Amino acid sequence: MATSRRMRVLVAMSGGVDSSLAAALLKEQGHDVIGVTLHLWDAEGGDKVGRCCAPEDRDDARRTCEHLGVPHYVIDEREAFRKHVVDPFVSLNLSGRTPIPCVACNQQVKLSRLWQLAESFGADRLATGHYARIVDDGVGGVHLLRGHDADKDQSYFLFGVPQDVLRNLILPLGELKKPDARLAAQRLGLSNWNKPDSQELCFVPDGDVRGFVARHADAAPAERAGRSGNVIDESGQVLGTHAGIEGFTVGQRRGLGIPGAEPRYVLRVIADSREVVVGPAERRAQRDLHAEGVMWTSQPPEAPFEGHVRIRSRHSAAAAEVTPSASGFRARFAEPQLAIAPGQAAVIYVRDRVVGGGFIV
């Protein structure tokens, strides 16, 4: 991407080191940087560490911008975040799935809104601190590629970002590895250079999905949290009970509350009967997945093709044959994969390139 021309760039700033560094690098390259922090959610509880959209994070973003001598604005997007991210997250959990809210957030709240703001600010480009790369295909399109840091690569979360946004997106950290990013942040005098990475879901900082869903289940009036059900094995035998299917994830081992010497894992969650099906380790692996709600990065493919499919963020993509369908795709893995969890994103790569993705059903 040609970034030699001096451009006005809107940088999405969370207050973390990555987005701060993105802003600092662009400023160093001579661009006119505008920092914007989207306020997405009011943190709950008194725990100040790693809270989502905490005032401390806004302050960090503001401090970075002051340090860089660039303007910083906070834009309130709580309504959109609740509608497009939190409410579906609660509903999907109540229907026994394992949602991936970061994808919906990037697709429908963050990047789309930020690009809209960028245009209204007269900005030429939008930048974020994601670890992924964007390359021009030379014929009018752009490709989304994995970041160079295999551990931090965030291309998985960006698969659904539309072409018109991708085309205007700059990812200054795509070529960096995280430790180098911290060093660069330190070199550039960013006070948050050693701030810990955010973990878990930003709006469930304590990781207690079950508790979160219980508190927010009123957003989905047809469903209710905390409805008990049975834990069964594959033959249908009842092994125990649970206090609600929300929060159970395919592949999960802990917290099943059933006695027995042999470790057992969640194989399926059946929402209608509120049953959690468990089985031994060897039953976890599956070779097929079906995804819906698919977004292709460029032209939708028609014929089956060989690629690599990533089924969760901490999964190194596995070889599979991908067969596109009208609204989705099927993937048949060369080797059986553990924990193919409905609700998670399945993202298809051809070498380093994201060609599309969808949600596992």
Place this chain on the structure above:
Amino acid sequence: MAAMDAVRARAWANSASVHAAGRASRSVLESAREQVAAALGARNPDLVFTSGGTEACNLAIHGRLALASTGEHVITTAVEHPAVFASLAAVCAARDLELTTLAVPGGAPPDPEVLRAQLRPNTRLVAIQWINHETGTVFPVAEYARVCRGAGVPLFVDAVQGLGKLPLSVEELGADLVACAAHKTGGPAGSGALWVRHGVDLDPVLHGGSQERGRRGGTPDVVAHAGFGAACQLLGERLAAQPRIATLRDRMEHALLVLGAVRNASSGPRVSTVSNTSVRGWRGEALIAALDVEGLAASSGAACSSGLQEPSPVLRAMHPDQPWRAGAALRLSFGVETTEIEQESALTLIAKVLARPPA
């Protein structure tokens, strides 16, 4: 500024001290009191210096209602400054008082007869602003004062936005308590005053020494109050500049309306220093940021909220049937310093930004 620098050298001592330096400070403080009282058109310099408008409003409300009994009644409007409505909310909750909030539909001030109809035998206080802090709308506070006086109910007028924009005489106004602030008149932030009609009782909010005749403990900021006094001596110039400011404002506002904005103030009287419009399709905070990027400082709501801006509660109350207005507001301020060239270049910037896709 010059007045404050001069005073800083002279009035550094505690104005309550008996020694010569203390007496010098005291003399500066009392001159300032007379200057401010004169600007308010008060016969007696019966005013309490405070740290600003917010404290003056708090003192009026808490000072009058500290001894109110459960179930007693207070009246205000739906568009007050937070210094007033948050104070009222706090004291009404703490003392279990009943609060009547008069509606301001379309941004038009309540009719005095509406106020009269709401007065009760146990109404302890009426608190209403003179000038709205977001739209500049002028409220007929003298008429409210007549209504209150007739019923024997004390009236507190928040005049913070009005001093220096419209001529003020608290004697003619007829209110019992009037709050004002230095920084709205060209004076320093950090000084304000509450004028108290002779004979009106007031409990202190800041308990301490017997400064300000026992109504406000604490060593006063003599330098800041001297700055307020000096600014008050120049109020005549500010008042004389108002018609010119109104011309600039009206020209700007007309251009904004042509660009598709709608005016948020009612058609009644308003001060000349503010234009408040809403631009459909834009979110106020995004529009303000886009203008700021181009170098134009504007505002969406009251400036007193930090960082995150909620849609303006004032505009929500004024236009309940058009909630989008509160989230899409553009508030531009004009002052004695504003020039025609600045107004023209601001308009050019606004037109440039409004031509972009709204956000």
